[in-house]
């Protein structure tokens with residue numbers, strides 16, 4: 001695999017209105033030329049907790065309840081505060097199809113098409129994400145062994161195939177609400193390890209970080 005290198009590091013305080021401080025790392029030489037970044041919390045140690053989070057402007061920034069991305073982002077960093085970790089924030093909006101296409105896909109979902117089929121109706125793959133840049137970023141940070149925070153077997157399998165030693169897969173919580181239920185059921189049908197048979201949570205808002 002083509003090597004990437006660290007381009008710059010800066011300290012950033014106040015992760016999503018908390019008192020968490022992390023280090024934002026940029027890179028040179030990422031295969032797809034996109035501006036993916038790492039956010040390093042504390043001292044990641046020998047086999048750090050790693051979250052590979054795909055950009056979701058609607059969920060991460062605007063707080064949309066259509067998906068579970070915002071609560072997953074909070075959960076990941078909250079877990080890293082304990083003994084360090086690395087969040088890779090991948091600029092793979094809409095599972096790689098981009099924001100405008102995702103919004104087109106949302107319109108189809110409003111007419112009852114599921115999230116993966118909606119991508120296909122737009123002539124795109126159900127999930128176009130390629131985790132090579134993530135593997136490059138870990139290598140550039142000198143990280144070979146990780147504990148991966150995910151419920152997505154494809155993410156795990158691609159990383160293993162790229163030579164990342166995943167010593168443990170840690171499941172993310174299922175942040176299930178009435179608003180994102182159909183989305184999560186579609187993910188479970190598509191192979192994500194989710195228990196969607198349980199009772200709904202009253203709200204996706206997590207108060208414990210704030």
Ligand SMILES: Nc1nc2c(ncn2[C@@H]2O[C@H](COP(=O)(O)OP(=O)(O)OP(=O)(O)O)[C@@H](O)[C@H]2O)c(=O)[nH]1
Pocket residue numbers: 052053054055056057067068069072092093094095096097101102105106109115119149150151152155172187192
């Ligand atoms: N195309 C499309 N993308 C979506 C939709 N909802 C969320 N996304 C994108 O999906 C990505 C997150 O993927 P998920 O399938 O929720 O989770 P994951 O990263 O595969 O799996 P985990 O590691 O278990 O969280 C982000 O890039 C979101 O922008 C949707 O309805 N359509």
Ligand SMILES: [Zn+2]
Pocket residue numbers: 056058059060067068069070
């Ligand atoms: Zn989302």
